[in-house]
Amino acid sequence: xxxxxxxxxxxxxxxxxxxxxxxxxxxxxxxxxxxxxxxxxxxxxxxxxxxxxxxxxxxxxxxxxxxxxxxxxxxxxxxx
Amino acid sequence: xxxxxxxxxxxxxxxxxxxxxxxxxxxxxxxxxxxxxxxxxxxxxxxxxxxxxxxxxxxxxxxxxxxxxxxxxxxxxxxx
Amino acid sequence: xxxxxxxxxxxxxxxxxxxxxxxxxxxxxxxxxxxxxxxxxxxxxxxxxxxxxxxxxxxxxxxxxxxxxxxxxxxxxxxxxxxxxxxxxxxxxxxxxxxxxxxxxxxxxxxxxxxxxxxxxxxxxxxxxxxxxxxxxxxxxxxxxxx
Amino acid sequence: xxxxxxxxxxxxxxxxxxxxxxxxxxxxxxxxxxxxxxxxxxxxxxxxxxxxxxxxxxxxxxxxxxxxxxxxxxxxxxxxxxxxxxxxxxxxxxxxxxxxxxxxxxxxxxxxxxxxxxxxxxxxxxxxxxxxxxxxxxxxxxxxxxx
Numbered sequence: 001x002x003x004x005x006x007x008x009x010x011x012x013x014x015x016x017x018x019x020x021x022x023x024x025x026x027x028x029x030x031x032x033x034x035x036x037x038x039x040x041x042x043x044x045x046x047x048x049x050x051x052x053x054x055x056x057x058x059x060x061x062x063x064x065x066x067x068x069x070x071x072x073x074x075x076x077x078x079x080x
Numbered sequence: 081x082x083x084x085x086x087x088x089x090x091x092x093x094x095x096x097x098x099x100x101x102x103x104x105x106x107x108x109x110x111x112x113x114x115x116x117x118x119x120x121x122x123x124x125x126x127x128x129x130x131x132x133x134x135x136x137x138x139x140x141x142x143x144x145x146x147x148x149x150x151x152x153x154x155x156x157x158x159x160x
Numbered sequence: 161x162x163x164x165x166x167x168x169x170x171x172x173x174x175x176x177x178x179x180x181x182x183x184x185x186x187x188x189x190x191x192x193x194x195x196x197x198x199x200x201x202x203x204x205x206x207x208x209x210x211x212x213x214x215x216x217x218x219x220x221x222x223x224x225x226x227x228x229x230x231x232x233x234x235x236x237x238x239x240x241x242x243x244x245x246x247x248x249x250x251x252x253x254x255x256x257x258x259x260x261x262x263x264x265x266x267x268x269x270x271x272x273x274x275x276x277x278x279x280x281x282x283x284x285x286x287x288x289x290x291x292x293x294x295x296x297x298x299x300x301x302x303x304x305x306x307x
Numbered sequence: 308x309x310x311x312x313x314x315x316x317x318x319x320x321x322x323x324x325x326x327x328x329x330x331x332x333x334x335x336x337x338x339x340x341x342x343x344x345x346x347x348x349x350x351x352x353x354x355x356x357x358x359x360x361x362x363x364x365x366x367x368x369x370x371x372x373x374x375x376x377x378x379x380x381x382x383x384x385x386x387x388x389x390x391x392x393x394x395x396x397x398x399x400x401x402x403x404x405x406x407x408x409x410x411x412x413x414x415x416x417x418x419x420x421x422x423x424x425x426x427x428x429x430x431x432x433x434x435x436x437x438x439x440x441x442x443x444x445x446x447x448x449x450x451x452x453x454x
Contacts, residue, residue, distance in 0.1 A: 009212055010282035011294040049296070053280075056214045072212055072280075078295035079209065079216075079240055079281030080193055080252055080272060080408075089359055090429035091441040129443070133427075136361045152359055152427075158442035159356065159363075159387055159428030160261075160340055160399055160419060174321075183394050186343040189336070189415075191408065196333040247330050261338065261419060268336075269412050 001026055002067040006037070010075055016041040030054070031061040034073055045075050081106055082147040086117070090155055096121045110134070111141040114153055125155050163236060164220030166211055166281075168243045171250045176237050185234050185257035189264035191272055193252040195245045203288035209242045209251065212280040216240075223274040233258035233267040240281055310383060311367030313358055313428075315390045318397045323384050332381050332404035336411035338419055340399040342392045350435035356389045356398065359427040363387075370421040380405035380414040387428055 003024050008016045016037075027033035030052050037043060051074040052059050054066070065071075083104050088096045096117075107113035110132050117123060131154040132139050134146070145151075161179075173192070180188060197204055224236050236256040245251060254271050258264040275281075286292040320339070327335060344351055371383050383403040392398060401418050405411040422428075433439040 007212065009280065010210060010284070011296060014294070045296070053212070053215050056218065058215075058219075072215070074212065074280050075282070075294075076296040076298070077277070077280050078283040078297055079211070079279050080276030087359065089427065090357060090431070091443060094441070125443070133359070133362050136365065138362075138366075152362070154359065154427050155429070155441075156443040156445070157424070157427050158430040158444055159358070159426050160423035181341075181395060183344040185341050186346075188339040188341060190338075191411070192335040192337075193408070194328075194332050194335060194404075196406065197330040199333075248328060257341075259343065261340070261416075264338070265412060265416050269408075272408060 002065045002069075004033075004065060004068070005070045007070065007072040009072065012041075012043060012045065012073060012075055015043050025065060027065050029061065030059065030063050030065060030071065033065050033071070034061070037073070049076055050074065082145045082149075084113075084145060084148070085150045087150065087152040089152065092121075092123060092125065092153060092155055095123050105145060107145050109141065110139065110143050110145060110151065113145050113151070114141070117153070129156055130154065162217070162221060163224040164238045164240075165217055166213055166242050167239050168241070171239055171241060171253050173250075173253050173255070176239065176253060176255055179237060180235050180255050180257040182234050182257050184259060187258045187261040187264035188255065189258075189261070189268040190253065190255040191268050192250050193272075195247050195249045195251055197247050199285060202285075204247065205286045205288050206244065206246050207286060208244050208284040209240070210282050210284065211240075211242050213242075216279045216281055219279050220275060223271055223278065227256075227267050227271045227274070231258070231263050231267040231270065233263050236267060236271060238271055238275060240275065240279070242281070309364070309368060310371040311385045311387075312364055313360055313389050314386050315388070318386055318388060318400050320397075320400055320402070323386065323400060323402055326384060327382050327402050327404040329381050329404050331406060334405045334408040334411035335402065336405075336408070336415040337400065337402040338415050339397050340419075342394050342396045342398055344394050346432060349432075351394065352433045352435050353391065353393050354433060355391050355431040356387070357429050357431065358387075358389050360389075363426045363428055366426050367422060370418055370425065374403075374414050374418045374421070378405070378410050378414040378417065380410050383414060383418060385418055385422060387422065387426070389428070 234257045238254045256267040283295040381404045385401045403415040430442045
């Protein structure tokens with residue numbers, strides 16, 4: 001069981017209804033964690049369109065969910 | 081016999097020693113006129129590197145020398 | 161000195177350009193993204209940019225360092241707005257100084273393309289008809305997409 | 308209103324950019340040529356630009372009209388200095404507003420390349436060692452040559 005802080009942006013924040021939350025999870029990796037969050041918040045954004053960052057740096061979906069980390073699932077960006 | 085006004089720029093002006101002059105010429109076309117001016121002023125710039133303008137518009141070296149026209153032989157440009 | 165940052169107030173290009181003045185530079189290319197009154201066939205009323213600030217600024221710095229190394233330009237700066245913007249407001253500014261013009265243009269364009277595709281900033285458009293939406297582009301096409 | 312002209316005094320980009328503001332424009336690309344302190348391995352002290360003014364201004368207008376037609380940008384302006392310039396002075400300014408960034412960059416670069424190759428303006432460089440020379444480039448290579 002890992003306790004993580006989740007950050008939500010743009011349409012994911014609107015769907016979650018919060019900008020951040022702290023959550024206990026048994027997800028094996030970040031991919032599984034996103035699947036869990038899709039259930040929890042009804043996210044429609046498919047995993048293929050998502051990037052992930054851990055503690056302020058881009059990470060891989062295969063990475064473990066580290067206890068105490070800050071995780072952001074990043075929907076397609078539209079700056080510029 | 082045509083009387084023309086000649087304008088000189090950049091290295092051609094330095095070589096001619098004047099910015100403009102009026103000249104009587106029997107040259108058949110602008111190409112021949114340039115040959116005449118190379119003799120007259122010792123221009124070293126070969127014809128292949130020269131463009132020509134007549135009365136403020138680019139012209140062709142095959143064009144006739146029109147009486148009363150204003151002619152500029154234009155060495156390679158270097159603006160920008 | 162940092163070369164990329166997010167700005168929550170109007171961008172003033174004058175001091176940014178001044179930072180890039182350099183006696184070795186023969187070329188300066190700059191780009192501004194402006195909020196335009198339409199996008200993909202819809203009339204736009206205004207928009208909001210939101211960012212994951214810490215990651216956006218780190219990624220922006222990386223892009224500029226990479227660009228300077230790749231193209232050999234002298235220096236570059238980029239800043240991107242966050243918050244509410246009206247039609248005509250500047251959303252992003254990129255400036256590049258270089259010895260030659262090819263380098264300046266290539267670097268400027270590359271930085272802009274990378275910022276658009278990699279930096280976690282999101283645009284929320286408000287339309288004239290009252291609707292509004294987050295933009296999550298399907299795919300970034302650097303030759304065709306708008307600013 | 309003319310879109311290309313020669314200027315015998317310092318170029319101020321601010322009013323030129325302001326002319327191009329347009330609610331339909333999402334992109335603004337601009338380029339400045341600066342006098343740099345070296346050229347082709349020689350230390351440059353300063354320079355002078357001379358032009359065949361009437362033909363240069365007519366040809367410059369033609370280039371901008373052609374560019375707008377070719378790339379579909381909204382508007383463009385270019386001005387080029389004549390007279391004496393010091394290191395760091397602006398020699399040329401090109402600005403383009405367009406719906407999208409690709410158009411803005413392409414138009415800006417094309418105008419600059421055409422001005423360099425077609426407009427009767429000549430550069431007379433003074434070198435630190437006291438010599439000076441007219442520049443009559445052998446061949447214009449838009450990807451490699453300096454400003």
